[in-house]
Amino acid sequence: MQDFALQVDGLSKHFGSVVAVDGVSFTIARGATVALLGGNGAGKTTTLSMLLGLLLPSSGTIRVLGEDMVRHRYRVLPRLNFSSPYVDLPHRLSARENLTVYGHLYGVPHLKARVGELERALELSEFLDRPVGKLSAGQKTRVALAKALLNRPELLLLDEPTASLDPDTADWMRGYLRDYQRASGATILLASHNMTEVERMCDDVLVLKGGRLVDQGAPSALVGEYGRATLEEVFLDIARDRRAETMP
Amino acid sequence: MSTSSAARRVFAMMLRHLYILRGSWPRVLEMAYWPAVNMVVWGFTSQFFQGHSDWVARAGGVLIGAVLLWDVMFRGNLGVALSFMEEMWSRNLGHLSVSPLRPHELVAAMLGMSLVRTMLGVLPAVALAIPLYHFSLFDLGLPLVAFWVNLMVSGWAIGLGVSALVLRFGLGAESLAWVMVFAVAPLSGIYYPIATLPGWLQPVAWALPPAHVFEGMRALMIDNLFRWDLFSGAVGLNLVYLVLAGALFLRTHHVARRRGLLLNVGE
Numbered sequence: 001m002q003d004f005a006l007q008v009d010g011l012s013k014h015f016g017s018v019v020a021v022d023g024v025s026f027t028i029a030r031g032a033t034v035a036l037l038g039g040n041g042a043g044k045t046t047t048l049s050m051l052l053g054l055l056l057p058s059s060g061t062i063r064v065l066g067e068d069m070v071r072h073r074y075r076v077l078p079r080l081n082f083s084s085p086y087v088d089l090p091h092r093l094s095a096r097e098n099l100t101v102y103g104h105l106y107g108v109p110h111l112k113a114r115v116g117e118l119e120r121a122l123e124l125s126e127f128l129d130r131p132v133g134k135l136s137a138g139q140k141t142r143v144a145l146a147k148a149l150l151n152r153p154e155l156l157l158l159d160e161p162t163a164s165l166d167p168d169t170a171d172w173m174r175g176y177l178r179d180y181q182r183a184s185g186a187t188i189l190l191a192s193h194n195m196t197e198v199e200r201m202c203d204d205v206l207v208l209k210g211g212r213l214v215d216q217g218a219p220s221a222l223v224g225e226y227g228r229a230t231l232e233e234v235f236l237d238i239a240r241d242r243r244a245e246t247m248p
Numbered sequence: 249m250s251t252s253s254a255a256r257r258v259f260a261m262m263l264r265h266l267y268i269l270r271g272s273w274p275r276v277l278e279m280a281y282w283p284a285v286n287m288v289v290w291g292f293t294s295q296f297f298q299g300h301s302d303w304v305a306r307a308g309g310v311l312i313g314a315v316l317l318w319d320v321m322f323r324g325n326l327g328v329a330l331s332f333m334e335e336m337w338s339r340n341l342g343h344l345s346v347s348p349l350r351p352h353e354l355v356a357a358m359l360g361m362s363l364v365r366t367m368l369g370v371l372p373a374v375a376l377a378i379p380l381y382h383f384s385l386f387d388l389g390l391p392l393v394a395f396w397v398n399l400m401v402s403g404w405a406i407g408l409g410v411s412a413l414v415l416r417f418g419l420g421a422e423s424l425a426w427v428m429v430f431a432v433a434p435l436s437g438i439y440y441p442i443a444t445l446p447g448w449l450q451p452v453a454w455a456l457p458p459a460h461v462f463e464g465m466r467a468l469m470i471d472n473l474f475r476w477d478l479f480s481g482a483v484g485l486n487l488v489y490l491v492l493a494g495a496l497f498l499r500t501h502h503v504a505r506r507r508g509l510l511l512n513v514g515e
Contacts, residue, residue: 001417017371049511052346056506077348087342087511090264090334097267104260105347131271147343 005030005155005187006051011060013046015213020046023060028204029078030154033181033188035198035227038208039239044191047208048157049111051189052082065154078106083148084159085141091133095124095143099111099150106151118146122176145173158190162197170194174201195211195232205231207238214238225241257349261357265331266364279365283319283373287411291381299406309383310469311439314462316374316385318438320396321458322429323369324403325410327362329425332411345510351501355494358411359404366400376488389475395461398479401486402457403429408493412500415509437462457485 006028007108015020015124021043028034038044051062053073063068067076089098096115103111122142127135132143140163148156161177163172174197181188192198198205199219207215207222215222215238219231226234236242269276298422305495332354335341344354374385410424424489435449436458439451442450453459467475 045511047509049508054342054345054505054510055508074348074350077346080346080347082343084342088339089343090268090338090340092268092271092338093264094267097264101264101267102343102347104263105257105344105349107256107348152450 003027003030004152005032005065006189007063008051009061010056011047011050013043013050013055014058018019019211021046021050021057021208024208024211025060026213026216026248028187028212030143030187031181031185031202032203033178033190034204034206035202036189036191036206036208037184037193037195037198037235038191042208043211044208045159046211048082048159048189048191052076052080052157079153080155080157081106081148081153082157083141083144083161084160085144086159089132089140089144089147092131094129094131095135095139095146096128098143099146102147103150114150115146118149122146131147134150138166138169141165141173143215145151145176152184152186154184154186156186156188158188160192160194162194164200170197177201195230195235199231207235209238250312253348254350254353257353258357258360261344261349261354262364263359265334265357265361268334269364269368276368279323279369280372283323283370284376286315286319287312287373287377288380291377291383295381309381310466311468312377312381312383313385313388313465314438316370316377317395317399317461317465318433318436319370319373320366320398321403321436322340323366324362324400325407325429326403326425327365328358328404328407329414330365331358331361332407333414333419333422333425342511345368345505351498352494355408355497358407362404362407364398366403388468389462391468394479395465398457398461398482398486401490402432402461405486405489405493406432408490408497410492412497415497415504416500418509430459432456435459441466454481455485456469457482460485 004027008027009025011021011024012019024047036044036047046055050057051064051069054071056070064076065079069076093101099115099118100111103114108114119128121147124142124146127139132140135143145161148158162173165173177188178201180186190201202219205216205219206213207223216224222234223229223231226237228237229235273460290311294309297311335344362400377383377385388395406429407425410428413424435445435453435456437453442453442459442463445453460478464478464482465477467473
């Protein structure tokens with residue numbers, strides 16, 4: 001039997017009469033890197049929030065690392081982590097202080113040594129003792145990634161991990177995540193608008209539109225299926241309902 | 249879940265706020281500043297009244313004691329509410345909510361920080377009253393602990409209620425942290441006996457724990473009598489209000505998860 005990091009079945013979220021996510025079902029195998037794609041308002045952030053337990057589903061089930069996320073989220077939270085440019089770390093605390101606080105929250109053993117490891121791996125030394133509020137966007141993203149990796153998560157959820165980064169830092173970040181995934185066997189689910197990033201990093205893609213899962217598959221398979229040259233063109237086809245015209 | 253893990257997470261949250269205090273001496277100074285200024289003003293007022301009022305003259309320091317103890321309640325409330333709003337101001341609630349930190353552990357950390365903030369805020373004013381007015385709150389002895397704890401718990405209950413409202417309605421409701429506690433002040437009998445209030449208002453006042461505490465303080469300072477009935481009334485009411493406020497906060501946290509408020513924390 002295949003071991004899944006994530007099993008989502010019939011997941012829906014309604015805000016009054018607004019349907020944000022509508023009956024989404026998918027599975028993600030352990031060790032895979034998967035992208036959640038979709039235009040603005042497609043339901044990516046809502047889906048990620050439900051997977052993290054930040055938001056309660058209206059219906060459906062979510063199993064994360066084998067545990068029911070609605071009923072037993074505190075069993076699984078120490079084994080996952082997340083990063084988003086839309087959720088800050090306290091600005092008045094230095095990067096080191098933030099990592100220390102979150103290290104204690106996650107029960108990270110040998111915390112000082114772990115912070116030292118991340119300091120070296122993510123090249124944080126130059127600004128580790130500076131308040132997070134005074135860091136550049138790229139530095140903040142690196143600190144947020146260090147926080148997300150503190151507990152060596154088995155499942156890493158990333159919301160637009162390279163948003164606001166320059167191409168060089170973004171490329172470095174993708175390389176680091178790929179290396180981390182290979183070394184740890186972790187599962188990564190990322191929401192992104194960057195199609196090149198998705199093609200380079202991901203084994204699979206889940207495409208959301210209007211709160212529904214409208215397609216899924218390996219990036220190269222989707223490109224072939226839609227008869228396009230790039231995943232970006234596939235994304236545009238889906239966003240503009242052009243699939244019928246383009247399919248042979 | 250082990251108790252030591254829970255204690256470690258509560259410690260982590262308190263550490264987060266202690267880092268802020270360590271890195272900002274103006275904040276620490278500001279915490280002690282207002283209680284000290286308040287005490288100085290009421291100290292002079294008290295000195296004036298002592299020469300013009302038999303009632304005040306009989307109980308030297310009753311007004312200074314009242315103002316210092318009122319600050320315990322005020323700071324107790326602010327200590328809880330500001331610790332929570334700090335998470336909203338820094339947009340950190342999302343990270344905390346996907347960490348292993350349970351909501352009740354967050355509450356415990358907020359109460360712990362309130363204790364620290366209250367001590368930092370009120371103790372300098374208490375110390376300053378000794379050389380300035382020859383009034384030592386510590387002369388109250390053990391009853392001081394009873395008054396202090398009861399008023400701080402009353403402040404906690406209000407602070408938790410305010411935090412719940414801010415979580416539910418956003419930072420637009422943050423001024424409630426200062427407003428709510430003052431709504432209770434006229435009914436608390438801080439500077440006057442509850443009997444001064446209109447008859448129809450007195451039952452409302454007696455339903456509030458601080459009314460029992462301040463009456464108890466006056467009984468001790470004027471009649472040298474520790475009123476156990478007032479003490480037990482305050483303890484009982486505080487337990488009820490603290491449980492209700494804690495339940496409101498936890499319920500609101502659950503509602504916030506249903507409505508997606510943990511990520512949308514702005515005004």
